Amino acid sequence: MSGQEPKYKAVVNWVMENINGGGLKPGSRLPSENELSRQFGLSRQTIRHAIDLLEQQKLVSRVRGSGTYVGGGEKGGRRERYMNIAVISTYVDSYIFPPVLRGIERVLSKEGYTTQIAFTGNKISREQEILSSLIDKDLIDGLIVEPAKSALPNPNLHYYEELKERHVPVLFFNTFYPSLDMPCVSMNDVQVGRKAVEYLVKAGHRRIGGIFKCDDGQGRLRYEGYVQGMLGSSLKLKDKDVVWMDTEAMLEMEQWSDYLFHRLEDCTALVCYNDEVAYILSGICEKRGIKIPQELSIISIDNSDLATLADVHITSFPYPMEALGRMAAENMVKMIENPYFDGNYLFDSEVIERDSVKWL
Numbered sequence: 001m002s003g004q005e006p007k008y009k010a011v012v013n014w015v016m017e018n019i020n021g022g023g024l025k026p027g028s029r030l031p032s033e034n035e036l037s038r039q040f041g042l043s044r045q046t047i048r049h050a051i052d053l054l055e056q057q058k059l060v061s062r063v064r065g066s067g068t069y070v071g072g073g074e075k076g077g078r079r080e081r082y083m084n085i086a087v088i089s090t091y092v093d094s095y096i097f098p099p100v101l102r103g104i105e106r107v108l109s110k111e112g113y114t115t116q117i118a119f120t121g122n123k124i125s126r127e128q129e130i131l132s133s134l135i136d137k138d139l140i141d142g143l144i145v146e147p148a149k150s151a152l153p154n155p156n157l158h159y160y161e162e163l164k165e166r167h168v169p170v171l172f173f174n175t176f177y178p179s180l181d182m183p184c185v186s187m188n189d190v191q192v193g194r195k196a197v198e199y200l201v202k203a204g205h206r207r208i209g210g211i212f213k214c215d216d217g218q219g220r221l222r223y224e225g226y227v228q229g230m231l232g233s234s235l236k237l238k239d240k241d242v243v244w245m246d247t248e249a250m251l252e253m254e255q256w257s258d259y260l261f262h263r264l265e266d267c268t269a270l271v272c273y274n275d276e277v278a279y280i281l282s283g284i285c286e287k288r289g290i291k292i293p294q295e296l297s298i299i300s301i302d303n304s305d306l307a308t309l310a311d312v313h314i315t316s317f318p319y320p321m322e323a324l325g326r327m328a329a330e331n332m333v334k335m336i337e338n339p340y341f342d343g344n345y346l347f348d349s350e351v352i353e354r355d356s357v358k359w360l
Helices: 007-022 033-040 044-056 097-112 126-136 157-165 188-200 219-230 247-251 253-263 273-286 321-337
Strands: 059-061 066-070 084-089 114-120 142-145 170-171 184-187 208-213 240-243 270-272 297-302 315-319 345-347
Touching: 007 066, 033 170, 044 059, 044 270, 084 126, 097 114, 097 321, 114 208, 126 157, 126 170, 142 219, 142 321, 157 170, 157 297, 170 321, 184 188, 184 321, 188 208, 188 219, 188 270, 188 297, 208 219, 219 240, 247 253, 247 273, 253 273, 270 273, 273 297
Parallel strands: 084 114, 084 142, 142 170, 170 184, 184 345, 208 240, 208 270, 270 297, 297 315
Antiparallel strands: 059 066
């Protein structure tokens, strides 16, 4: 008997194995003591001892009157409410943020919250200043944030971890930092990138290129969808047919357009990162005498006003701007009320057909 494992270890091992294997996720409620007692054929006293040990290791936490949950944080969240939620975005003048903010503000004001807004200009240094100030003042109940340069290594991640330690919920919108386990409300960028390729394939195109942003997560995910669409349609991926650019290069596309069209000269169709890229590209094509869609078809994402300002109106996938803002605000309120609420949400999108795609 001396070598026999204590009975309570069966419960401890079962919980740890399910946490590590994903069967029990953070915030998941464990079966009750009675249920575990029946499951393992052990007394409630033994079950209680196992839960005590798991709680000491901060693997679970008890909530009086509710149950035992995976995770060591306090379910009650912060002790004091300020009825103030901070919202951080990249650009104040982008065509996406004003409708998003409108959706956020309408929900939060209805719930009695004030909204504190700041802009990073998509600069890491400015993001650092804003986050540091928010932490120093410590007067917010939650943070809704669009990350800066989200596809690149970021030195500010410890600020987000600090907010989490203080039980201030953080919700990203549009995209996220992959190394942070925090929720995000966004378009399903992978799915939309795939759908864009599938639409062009349906139109008869086989040499399909793409222009994507390399310094934000949406560009990376839309490219992932592009790859899925190409492989799913049994088309060859050619590195030459994909052009990557950062935020600054996007605004200077005309200056490096010789290189752009040298790379994409064999393509009959392009997936553009967003409407801004498609609009700038259409203007460059006009100056070069390249006819859209007769010589080059383009498809884009956002369905903003820019899609209809070009001489040839651009086929595009709508971005759920105001709806995204509402969802982000609704999920933030739920996260404040229940720290275990999963704030993630992905929006689908269906193409709006216009004149920029030639059917072969």
